[in-house]
Amino acid sequence: MHKKVIQKYAVNLAGVVAVFLLILLLMGMGVVNNYMTGILIFTGINIIMAASLNLATGYLGQLVLGHAGFMAIGAYAAALFALNTEMPDLPTLVGGMAIGGAVAGLFGILIGIPALRLRGDYLGIVTLGFGEIIRIALLNLPFTGGAAGLRRIPKLVNFNILYVAVVLTITFLFLFVRSRHGRAIHSIKEDEIAAESVGIPTTFYKVYGFAVSAFLAGVGGSLFAFYQSILDPRKFTFMLSVEFFIIVVLGGMGSITGTILAALLLSFANEFLYSVENFRLVIYALLLITMMIFKPDGLLGTREFSLNGLLDRVKTLVGKSFPKSKR
Amino acid sequence: MPLLDVKEIGITFGGLRAVGNFSIQLEPGELVGLIGPNGAGKTTIFNMLTGVYKPTEGEIRISGRLANGKKPYQIVNEGVARTFQNIRLFKNLTVLDNIKTAFHKDMRYSTVEAVLRLPAFWREEAEIDRKARELLGLFNMEEDADTIAANMPYGKQRKLEICRALATSPQMLFLDEPAAGMNPQETRELMNTIHFIRDKFKVAILLIEHDMSLVMGICERLVVIDYGMIIAKGKPEEIKTNKKVIEAYLGS
Numbered sequence: 001m002h003k004k005v006i007q008k009y010a011v012n013l014a015g016v017v018a019v020f021l022l023i024l025l026l027m028g029m030g031v032v033n034n035y036m037t038g039i040l041i042f043t044g045i046n047i048i049m050a051a052s053l054n055l056a057t058g059y060l061g062q063l064v065l066g067h068a069g070f071m072a073i074g075a076y077a078a079a080l081f082a083l084n085t086e087m088p089d090l091p092t093l094v095g096g097m098a099i100g101g102a103v104a105g106l107f108g109i110l111i112g113i114p115a116l117r118l119r120g121d122y123l124g125i126v127t128l129g130f131g132e133i134i135r136i137a138l139l140n141l142p143f144t145g146g147a148a149g150l151r152r153i154p155k156l157v158n159f160n161i162l163y164v165a166v167v168l169t170i171t172f173l174f175l176f177v178r179s180r181h182g183r184a185i186h187s188i189k190e191d192e193i194a195a196e197s198v199g200i201p202t203t204f205y206k207v208y209g210f211a212v213s214a215f216l217a218g219v220g221g222s223l224f225a226f227y228q229s230i231l232d233p234r235k236f237t238f239m240l241s242v243e244f245f246i247i248v249v250l251g252g253m254g255s256i257t258g259t260i261l262a263a264l265l266l267s268f269a270n271e272f273l274y275s276v277e278n279f280r281l282v283i284y285a286l287l288l289i290t291m292m293i294f295k296p297d298g299l300l301g302t303r304e305f306s307l308n309g310l311l312d313r314v315k316t317l318v319g320k321s322f323p324k325s326k327r
Numbered sequence: 328m329p330l331l332d333v334k335e336i337g338i339t340f341g342g343l344r345a346v347g348n349f350s351i352q353l354e355p356g357e358l359v360g361l362i363g364p365n366g367a368g369k370t371t372i373f374n375m376l377t378g379v380y381k382p383t384e385g386e387i388r389i390s391g392r393l394a395n396g397k398k399p400y401q402i403v404n405e406g407v408a409r410t411f412q413n414i415r416l417f418k419n420l421t422v423l424d425n426i427k428t429a430f431h432k433d434m435r436y437s438t439v440e441a442v443l444r445l446p447a448f449w450r451e452e453a454e455i456d457r458k459a460r461e462l463l464g465l466f467n468m469e470e471d472a473d474t475i476a477a478n479m480p481y482g483k484q485r486k487l488e489i490c491r492a493l494a495t496s497p498q499m500l501f502l503d504e505p506a507a508g509m510n511p512q513e514t515r516e517l518m519n520t521i522h523f524i525r526d527k528f529k530v531a532i533l534l535i536e537h538d539m540s541l542v543m544g545i546c547e548r549l550v551v552i553d554y555g556m557i558i559a560k561g562k563p564e565e566i567k568t569n570k571k572v573i574e575a576y577l578g579s
Contacts (some may be wrong), residue, residue, distance in 0.1 A: 076568075079422070160460055166367075172442055175441065176438070176441065176442055177436075179441035179442070179448065180430075180431055180436065180441070180452075181438055181441060182441075183424060183427060183431065186428075187417050187420070188419035190418060193415060194415035195417075196400050197377065197399055197400075197409055197490070198428060198429035199404060199429065199431055199495050200428070200429070201398070201400045202400070
């Protein structure tokens with residue numbers, strides 16, 4: 001491995017740790033109280049959900065409107081696993097996340113094979129229907145607790161664990177999209193016929209990208225279950241899928257850092273908008289319309305925020321203002 | 328054994344027989360032109376040969392192996408590459424990434440190796456980075472490596488598409504109207520490029536073209552079709568004076 005690469009990874013790691021320590025410090029000082037920590041945790045789950053949706057929508061280019069369905073599958077699978085096994089906390093958490101992700105990923109494959117033959121709006125409608133089917137199924141299946149939901153799920157997720165999960169998810173996504181697999185997935189969004197004509201098995205990669213997206217949504221769902229400790233099928237409605245979709249569109253399709261930014265923005269905006277509950281969705285809509293007019297590609301478009309890029313720019317700035325005197 | 332051996336293929340859409348009884352052989356290193364008036368079925372033939380359409384009759388053999396019903400990406404693995412009449416690039420990717428995508432089939436590392444950035448990832452990525460830049464260099468485009476494909480001038484986009492097709496290391500290259508939209512100067516350059524490709528990469532080239540000066544200038548053999556049927560075959564000089572061809576093009 002090149003020295004440069006290691007250096008870049010080190011910078012990113014340092015940035016991630018610095019943000020973590022900063023939040024811990026703010027918590028210690030009482031600036032970030034329990035209530036705000038709660039918001040942060042939900043924001044983290046939203047980031048995982050929206051970033052995973054961005055893989056299917058922003059990179060693979062497929063309109064997916066049932067992401068809450070995969071989240072629900074992951075949440076219920078993880079919860080049922082935890083409720084039916086007696087294990088220490090950490091194995092339960094990790095096992096629950098793995099099972100939640102795996103079951104959701106499996107559903108991703110099962111839904112993806114027939115559904116991904118469709119394109120655009122039609123795929124949107126099918127995935128929307130899928131999300132609703134999952135919700136109705138969870139209401140009526142014998143082992144999901146019906147409308148009363150699942151209760152007494154062990155509360156295993158705190159801020160620290162969630163932060164690690166978010167970092168791992170984002171890192172995974174970055175490494176994944178910047179590989180031959182990511183290139184193949186991206187090329188399908190750009191031009192499916194051309195992708196096929198240069199030897200990309202497009203059907204395989206469509207299902208694959210969709211399944212990875214569903215897998216991560218399942219992981220997000222399992223984290224949700226282990227934080228909420230109560231699951232109610234009514235949470236996983238079409239509107240929740242739309243919220244994830246809005247985050248992706250606002251952040252920029254094909255920009256993972258954009259998704260993080262948009263998730264932070266919307267989650268905190270949401271909190272303030274609760275005081276005007278009735279107008280919340282109106283303001284949402286206005287926000288989106290404004291963005292479509294002035295910034296149709298989303299906040300970051302397809303660009304990514306890069307700590308290394310920022311450092312380089314600072315370096316050149318410093319270099320310009322303090323030119324070295326030797327010639 | 329010919330590289331490409333097509334025996335009496337045809338395709339029917341609903342009740343319309345778009346192409347019928349089409350046969351052609353391609354030997355290694357040959358440069359053959361496929362011409363005909365608009366709507367004659369040239370692109371349909373390309374689409375059958377590259378697996379986009381499945382012929383309803385006849386058989387296609389590539390290096391002796393039956394290729395009917397194979398998917399387009401499988402045909403690529405058999406050593407056939409193509410370009411499109413209306414350029415199809417990955418518009419929002421860089422020139423370099425356009426080429427790298429085409430190396431996909433030569434790469435082996437798994438998702439796990441990619442995500443954990445194991446040595447196989449670095450080795451293969453470095454290898455295709457080198458190969459892709461080398462390929463761009465052959466076409467004098469190494470300086471454009473980091474340009475977004477959509478921002479390139481039209482002529483270079485054409486070149487990039489050919490370049491991307493060559494990245495799949497084909498034995499046969501199908502060019503669908505490469506000179507469409509080019510001015511005479513660019514067309515002359517294109518002729519040189521096509522010759523260069525054939526000599527450098529040792530590929531057989533099948534060319535659909537409207538520009539008669541280009542076709543007559545470089546093709547060793549021509550196949551003329553009209554209404555989905557072959558109406559003439561032969562050397563450019565023979566085709567030029569063929570009555571049926573003149574009729575098809577000029578309308579009697």
